[in-house]
Amino acid sequence: MRHSRYMLLWAENDAGYRGKIESAGRYAEDRILSQIRYYNSGCDTVAVPCEVLERLAVHVEEKFFDTEGGKWVINSRKNWLEILKHTICKPQHEPKPEYKGSRRKQEA
Secondary structure, eight states: OTTOSBOOEEOGGGOOEESSGGGSOOOOHHHHHHTHHHHSOSSSOOOOOHHHHHHHOEEOOTTGGGSOOOEEOBOOHHHHHHHHHTOSSOOSSOOOOOOTTSOOOOOO
16 A cells, blocks of 8 residues: 555465564465466565565564564565566566555546
């Protein structure tokens, strides 16, 4: 979301979302590829190697969002460009990430 300072990541076993990279899910490539439209649709999801997000993550303050600190990925144009360069394959739909300064989506 455009107003969110940090990106949300998928939790383990498709069980919701996490902000902190340390508690995000890690999915095997064969699992992703077997359900590629689910994990890499481009609309709501893009699948990238874990190393990409780990490299982009930054430490946040203790007590941020009821967490014990940890590393989160800032929701920025720079980070989205890097993420989209590393999707495991071309998403079904063109990704249109929302971050501060991005164009607003037009309602139909």
